[in-house]
Amino acid sequence: xxxxxxxxxxxxxxxxxxxxxxxxxxxxxxxxxxxxxxxxxxxxxxxxxxxxxxxxxxxxxxxxxxxxxxxxxxxxxxxxxxxxxxxxxxxxxxxxxxxxxxxxxxxxxxxxxxxxxxxxxxxxxxxxxxxxxxxxxxxxxxxxxxxxxxxxxxxxxxxxxxxxxxxxxxxxxxxxxxxxxxxxxxxxxxxxxxxxxxxxxxxxxxxxxxxxxxxxxxxxxxxxxxxxxxxxxxxxxxxxxxxxxxxxxxxxxxxxxxxxxxxxxxxxxxxxxxxxxxxxxxxxxxxxxxxxxxxxxxxxxxxxxxxxxxxxxxxxxxxxxxxxxxxxxxxxxx
Amino acid sequence: xxxxxxxxxxxxxxxxxxxxxxxxxxxxxxxxxxxxxxxxxxxxxxxxxxxxxxxxxxxxxxxxxxxxxxxxxxxxxxxxxxxxxxxxxxxxxxxxxxxxxxxxxxxxxxxxxxxxxxxxxxxxxxxxxxxxxxxxxxxxxxxxxxxxxxxxxxxxxxxxxxxxxxxxxxxxxxxxxxxxxxxxxxxxxxxxxxxxxxxxxxxxxxxxxxxxxxxxxxxxxxxxxxxxxxxxxxxxxxxxxxxxxxxxxxxxxxxxxxxxxxxxxxxxxxxxxxxxxxxxxxxxxxxxxxxxxxxxxxxxxxxxxxxxxxxxxxxxxxxxxxxxxxxxxx
Numbered sequence: 198x199x200x201x202x203x204x205x206x207x208x209x210x211x212x213x214x215x216x217x218x219x220x221x222x223x224x225x226x227x228x229x230x231x232x233x234x235x236x237x238x239x240x241x242x243x244x245x246x247x248x249x250x251x252x253x254x255x256x257x258x259x260x261x262x263x264x265x266x267x268x269x270x271x272x273x274x275x276x277x278x279x280x281x282x283x284x285x286x287x288x289x290x291x292x293x294x295x296x297x298x299x300x301x302x303x304x305x306x307x308x309x310x311x312x313x314x315x316x317x318x319x320x321x322x323x324x325x326x327x328x329x330x331x332x333x334x335x336x337x338x339x340x341x342x343x344x345x346x347x348x349x350x351x352x353x354x355x356x357x358x359x360x361x362x363x364x365x366x367x368x369x370x371x372x373x374x375x376x377x378x379x380x381x382x383x384x385x386x387x388x389x390x391x392x393x394x395x396x397x398x399x400x401x402x403x404x405x406x407x408x409x410x411x412x413x414x415x416x417x418x419x420x421x422x423x424x425x426x427x428x429x430x431x432x433x434x435x436x437x438x439x440x441x442x443x444x445x446x447x448x449x450x451x452x453x454x455x456x457x458x459x460x461x462x463x464x465x466x467x468x469x470x471x472x473x474x475x476x477x478x479x480x481x482x483x484x485x486x487x488x489x490x491x492x493x494x495x496x497x498x499x500x501x502x503x504x505x506x507x508x509x510x511x512x513x514x515x516x517x518x519x520x521x522x523x524x525x526x527x528x529x530x531x
Numbered sequence: 532x533x534x535x536x537x538x539x540x541x542x543x544x545x546x547x548x549x550x551x552x553x554x555x556x557x558x559x560x561x562x563x564x565x566x567x568x569x570x571x572x573x574x575x576x577x578x579x580x581x582x583x584x585x586x587x588x589x590x591x592x593x594x595x596x597x598x599x600x601x602x603x604x605x606x607x608x609x610x611x612x613x614x615x616x617x618x619x620x621x622x623x624x625x626x627x628x629x630x631x632x633x634x635x636x637x638x639x640x641x642x643x644x645x646x647x648x649x650x651x652x653x654x655x656x657x658x659x660x661x662x663x664x665x666x667x668x669x670x671x672x673x674x675x676x677x678x679x680x681x682x683x684x685x686x687x688x689x690x691x692x693x694x695x696x697x698x699x700x701x702x703x704x705x706x707x708x709x710x711x712x713x714x715x716x717x718x719x720x721x722x723x724x725x726x727x728x729x730x731x732x733x734x735x736x737x738x739x740x741x742x743x744x745x746x747x748x749x750x751x752x753x754x755x756x757x758x759x760x761x762x763x764x765x766x767x768x769x770x771x772x773x774x775x776x777x778x779x780x781x782x783x784x785x786x787x788x789x790x791x792x793x794x795x796x797x798x799x800x801x802x803x804x805x806x807x808x809x810x811x812x813x814x815x816x817x818x819x820x821x822x823x824x825x826x827x828x829x830x831x832x833x834x835x836x837x838x839x840x841x842x843x844x845x846x847x848x849x850x851x852x853x854x855x856x857x858x859x860x861x
Contacts, residue, residue, distance in 0.1 A: 288846035295845070331848040332785040333839065333855055337749035374743055381711015388718035410740075413704055419667035455662040513666050514625065516618040521663040 198466030200491065201247040201274040203431070204255055206476040207233040207483050219480050230255050231263035238269050240484035244491050247274035249321070249473060252309040254282045274471060275363070275429065276313035277321040278306055278351075281371055291347030292327045292340040292376065303347050310351040314358025319429070321401055322348060323365035328372030344376055345389050348398070352390060356397045363401035363428045368410055370440060379410050380417050387426060399428025403475055404456070405435035405442060408449055414456040422463040430465075431475035432494060442477035444486050446493030454525070457494075457501035458509075503528040532571070533579045533607070533761070536806040537563045537813045549810045560585045561593035568599055570814035574821050577604035579651070579803060582639040584612045604801060605693070605759065606643035607651040608636050608681075611701055621677030622657045622670040622706065633677050640681040644688025649759065651731055652678060653695035658702030674706055675719050678728070682720060686727045693731035693758045698740055700770060709740050710747050717756065729758025733805055734786070735765035735772060738779055745785035752793035760795075761805035762824060772807035774816050776823030784855070787824075787831035788839075833858035 208225065209218030218224065223233070234248060248271060250256035256264055256276065264273075280290040280302055290302030306322070313320040327344050329335040352362045364386060368378040377383055383400050390398050400421055407414055421427040434448045435441030446453055460466070472494065478486035505524050512520035538555065539548025548554060553563070564578060578601060580586035586594055586606070595603075610620040610632055620632030636652070643650040657674050659665040682692045694716060698708040707713060713730050720728055730751055737744055751757040764778040765771030776783055790796070802824065808816040835854050842850035 293846070294843060329846070331851065332743070332745065332781050333788075333851040334843060334846050334848040335746070336840070336843045337746040337789070338753035341750050341753070368741060374741075374746070376746075378741070379709050379711050381709050381713070381715055383711070384715040385711055385718070388715070411698055411704075411708070413662070415662065416665070416667040416704070416706075420671050423668040423671065451662050458663075459667070509663065510666075513664055516624060516659065516664045518661040518664045521661070525663055 198460075199246040199469070199471045200244065201249055201471050201473045202237065202241070202245045202487060203249045203277070203473065203475045204230060204233055204237065205251070206474065206478060206487060207237055210477065210479045212479070220483070223483070225254075229263070230260055231267045234264055234267035237484070237487075238267060238271060241487060244488065245271065245474075246471065247272040249273075249275040249277060251277045251279035251282060252312050253305075254279045257312070273316050273318045275319045275321050275473065276309060276316065277323065278309050280305060281323075281326045286326050287371075289327055289329075289340070289372070291324065292343045294336060294339070299343060299347075303350060306347055306351045307354050310354035310362070311358070314355055314360050317358070317360060319361045319363055320351060320355050321363045321365055321429070322351060323367065323401075323403075324348075324377050325367055325370065325375055326372050327377065328369075328375035330373045340376060345386055348386060349390050349393060349395055352395045352398050356395070360397075361428055362398045364398060365401040365403050365406065365431065367403065367406040367440060380407065380412055380421075384424075384426075399426045401429040401431055401473075402427070403431035403433070404445075404449070404453070405433045405440055406431075408435055408452070409438050409440060414449075414452050415459040418456055418459040418463065418465070422459075422465070427463060427465060427470070429470065429473055430460075431473050432490065433475050433477075442475055444476065444478070444481075444493065445474070445490040446497055450497070451525075453494075454497050454501055457498045458504055458506070461498075461501055462506070500528050532567065532575045532577075532804040532817060533806070534560060534563055534567065534585055535581070536804065536808055536817055537567050540807055540809050540813075542809075553813070555584075559590065559593075561590055561597045564594050564597035567814070567817075568597060568601055571817055574818060575601065575804070576801070577602040579603075579605040579607060581607045581609035581612060582642050583635075584609045587642070603646050603648045605651050605803065606639060606646065606648045607653065608639040610635060611653075611655045616656050619657055619659075619670075619702075621654070622673045624666060624669070629673060629677075633680060636677060636681045637684055640684035640692070641688075644685055644690050647688070647690060649691045649693055650681060650685050651693045651695055651759070652681060653697065653731075653733075654678075654707045655697060655700065655705055656702050657707065658705040660703045670706060675716055678716060679720050679723060679725055682725045682728050686725070690727075691758055692728045694728060695731040695733050695736065695761065697733065697736040697770065710737065710742055710751075714754075714756075729756045731759040731761055731803070732757070733761035733763070734775075734779070734783070735763045735770050736761075738765055738782065739768050739770060744779075744782050745789040748786055748789040748795070749793065752789070752795065757793065757795060757800070759800065759803055760790075761803050762820065763805050763807075770807075772805060774806065774811070774823065775804070775820035776827055780827075781855075783824075784827050784831055787828045788834055788836070791828075791831055792836070830858050 211218040541548040623629045685692045
């Protein structure tokens with residue numbers, strides 16, 4: 198399976214307590230994106246097949262040639278919408294009740310879709326600012342309608358370019374209550390768009406975003422695949438209810454192992470789908486964290502390959518957890 | 532009101548229940564209904580029962596007599612009360628277990644329909660406890676097939692099927708775990724021409740998930756899917772089924788406002804009370820819930836909605852709370 202990496206893993210690692218970031222040497226002004234790409238490509242070599250960038254903050258026509266030069270043959274696999282990086286949209290972009298702000302947000306999202314399409318890259322929309330912070334503040338039904346309209350518009354632009362739109366959910370941050378907060382609500386959006394004839398929208402499973410919700414990774418991989426909606430992965434892990442974006446496999450080990458098994462069952466990757474890495478190595482060496490993530494994933498995936506799937510299917514026929522774990526632990530070498 | 536509010540309030544650490552005197556063996560359901568009706572009178576219009584454990588053809592006449600003029604508003608399916616389905620019913624991988632579950636759910640739908648009552652399906656055991664023992668895609672397909680079958684029976688009787696989600700308990704990972712997954716099931720069924728399925732908003736089931744009551748009431752109403760309410764709050768991630776308005780006050784107040792905006796109730800919809808009084812006096816807990824709901828709803832009626840709409844036009848939380856606190860009397 199091919200891989201890709203979000204270039205933000207090579208950023209300054211800002212938190213609200215450390216606005217300059219834990220790694221200020223990697224500030225975007227001190228180290229422009231093309232230099233980050235150069236550092237990544239040099240450090241990771243062929244471990245990564247491609248990279249992902251936010252538009253316009255990380256990649257735009259302005260720096261495209263510099264970045265392409267730095268990529269040295271690696272591709273641009275995804276462009277991610279970046280409204281959450283623009284303070285004008287602090288109270289929402291696509292769902293802002295102010296028509297002028299909403300119109301500007303829609304314009305930028307369309308422009309993002311066009312830019313992605315022009316590169317042959319897929320578009321990721323993670324509508325993290327399309328939400329609210331307080332009860333009473335928001336016209337809910339209108340907001341949902343506006344969200345679906347905005348996403349639908351971007352999907353149509355993507356369709357004209359023959360690329361896909363990957364929806365990505367999260368329950369919170371930066372908006373405290375994000376509208377598209379779980380896989381179910383992604384499916385709601387997808388169903389609404391399908392009803393309008395838009396069928397190029399799939400789901401990007403950001404693993405920690407699911408884990409934060411108690412959403413079981415392999416269950417959703419299997420369900421989304423069965424629905425033809427398993428578009429992309431953002432691999433990472435985390436502790437609990439915050440989006441830690443930690444190294445793959447450092448927590449949620451069994452969940453990740455079962456996910457690897459389901460991805461194998463689905464044939465994920467055989468149509469060009471990739472394992473994307475969405476990491477935020479706060480205080481860790483950035484290249485080292487990516488390498489470790491990939492090494493962990495390869496170990497986990499290799500373990501999944503050793504599982505006697507026929508025997509596991511038999512155990513599943515009785516939902517026999519004890520027998521299932523005999524089989525899984527045998528694959529681990531127990 | 533769900534009749535289980537006047538049950539023994541069993542916990543796994545207190546198997547006889549907190550008020551052990553209300554075990555079903557000692558106090559049959561008809562007697563419970565009599566106690567509820569006597570104590571609550573016109574505070575509650577109708578009652579809800581699990582089939583077949585709380586109501587069936589066997590005790591229907593006695594329960595009806597105890598109810599007097601009060602009606603049976605909903606029948607809730609009760610697979611989770613049957614130990615045969617500890618590893619799932621509708622989604623059980625074994626065809627014989629699964630078909631028995633489907634038979635019972637269909638029977639529950641027939642029974643509900645025969646009474647003119649709506650059917651609530653809460654799929655608390657259609658799920659799993661561990662990674663690895665479950666066939667996920669098959670399970671989802673079986674879940675939708677089972678619910679569809681029940682919905683078609685409900686449709687023949689002209690009643691609705693209300694889906695009720697929860698993330699956990701008794702199974703640790705319930706498939707139908709949030710409103711979004713309910714919407715997924717409904718969209719799948721709509722694609723097959725089944726359109727009598729709506730959602731039952733069990734408030735604590737949403738609160739446990741961080742799902743906003745008012746947002747989903749508005750969204751579901753706009754989709755024609757706001758079918759029923761199971762009123763209750765809770766303090767955190769476990770289903771407390773506590774007295775309405777004792778926690779999540781602002782969330783409940785905003786819900787009341789949204790229900791008013793969407794004229795909830797004008798099509799015969801109800802506020803159902805799904806309470807589990809624990810160690811409290813059961814009837815007092817129900818009365819307090821209704822009183823607290825009436826207070827909250829009356830505050831919602833005082834909110835200057837036109838002014839609030841203006842504040843919402845700017846996403847202005849500060850202005851919104853001036854308006855809300857004015858309704859509270861500040």
